[in-house]
Amino acid sequence: MPLARPLLGWLAFAVVMCLVPVFVSTGTVRILVFANFLAIFAMSWDVISGRTGYISFGHPFLIGIAGYTTAMLTYHLDTPLWLSIPAGVFATLVGGTLFLLPALRIRGTYFALVTLAFMELMYQLTQVIAPKVTGGTRGLSGIPTIVSGAIPNYYLTFGLVFAIGLGLWFVLRTRIGAALAALRMDEGAVAASGLSTIRLKLFAFMTSAAVAGIGGAFYVHYLGSIAPRGLFDINFLFTILVAALLGGSSTVAGPILGAYFLTFLLEYLRPYLPGPERYVIYGMIALVVYVLEPRGLHAILRTGARRLAPLLARRRIAP
């Protein structure tokens, strides 16, 4: 695969996104910060679920481990961020191995349900076990932030999206990406091809957990607080899933695209539908896109560009 074109795409993406704060209001920049976090979570989800077909319904569990670890370390022990954030990511990697255990025996719906149980378990644990440490139902607030203000936070989070996105793209475009895709299609045939399916799954799960951990830790230090109700929440989970699926799973650009689209969709619906009925509308829009093109927005744009390219070229020749 030639490198130059996709790299130009990444570069254009970076340039456009860096210029965005110049042209839009601070309010929009704040929304974009959330979109950036959603993009990170959706990319993480896609590495497990989009690539290998192990549908995770427990991603908030992974995000929460990192979030709680760094929150508790900084809140109680005044641990510096440069130490607490890596500690949070490391803890998520350990959590990722827990995630892998059911995947050794089950897949499909059963795996999704077990991971959902992980999330529920974490929700209960944070409230019941040592509420003094976790903050119980109310969680912890007054957690240090890294930078303040919408624009610095925007550049920080976009930097993360870009670094993670480019990193994943570089890794997954190699043969490992094809191996993970093969795993999704027929695990038995992958083993019969001489590849350890456990090792491949471990790689996907650890990569996904690392990304979720980075996102989760930074998220907490952006919000300055953490609470179980908002984090281990089915709506939060489905927003991640829909972002990845809507944008186009098994790609890197797809989940990013889906995250921006979905965040703005929800925001623009807010004045008209302030309550949870917004989620019905977004569900319907996601459904329509999905029925039209199961490979998501990413594929729609790609096909559109392919059809448009010859038209534009013709116009250039005959002015």
Add this chain to the structure above:
Amino acid sequence: MGRAVNTLLELREVTKRFGGLVALDGLSVHVDSGEFLGLIGPNGAGKTTAFGVLTGEQRPDSGRGYFHGDDVTRMPTHRRVARGIARTYQIPRPFGEMTVLDNVRVAMMPDSVRRLIAERPPEGVDRELLRSVGFGEREAAMYPDQLSMGELRKLELARTLATEPEVLLLDEVFAGLTRGEIAQLSALLVAERRSGMTAIIVSHDLRSLAPLVDRVVVMSFGAVIAEGAFEEVLDNPLVREAYLGQA
């Protein structure tokens, strides 16, 4: 005896139950290095289960498996494949969303995450493999759902060859094929045999199997009921009974 030295792959006294069904009932079977062995028997005799145990996809309840004289009973599938045992499936199992070329490339992959990321795939070997089973550039770019049964079986063969096997386990290689396709596939197998490959071939198509194999083993109800050269085995009254339900 000289046999022990020569034996490449072997099952000894293997029993495998699925609930109340005894699929393999103390099965002992072996294939010698460079030998083409035919494994035949009526439906449900346990031939495919025997393949499953040989590749590690099925764990036997008792008995052992040996490869090059080493006990491989508990060795996982991917390691057996790496050591040289490769199989095809009765119902072909290609990676459906990949082209023929990419299917073969998966089978060529090294079993190491680091190498999968850092190393470039070897060039030319993939197409060479496809050519060896009669696929050109047109077929290489096709998806499995565009292939005929004969082509799917060739793809399966190309994938097993991509793992650089010492022994091929071919499950119902001729099923669903036209006469022409059978002739093509037979020619490929004859070529493999000449190059010193070892194989166990399961087939119901005895006429196509006969010229390919050195020896046949007949299974019924999970055990061997006869063994030897093709003609003498088919004359065996036990075999006739198993196949036709009469002596």
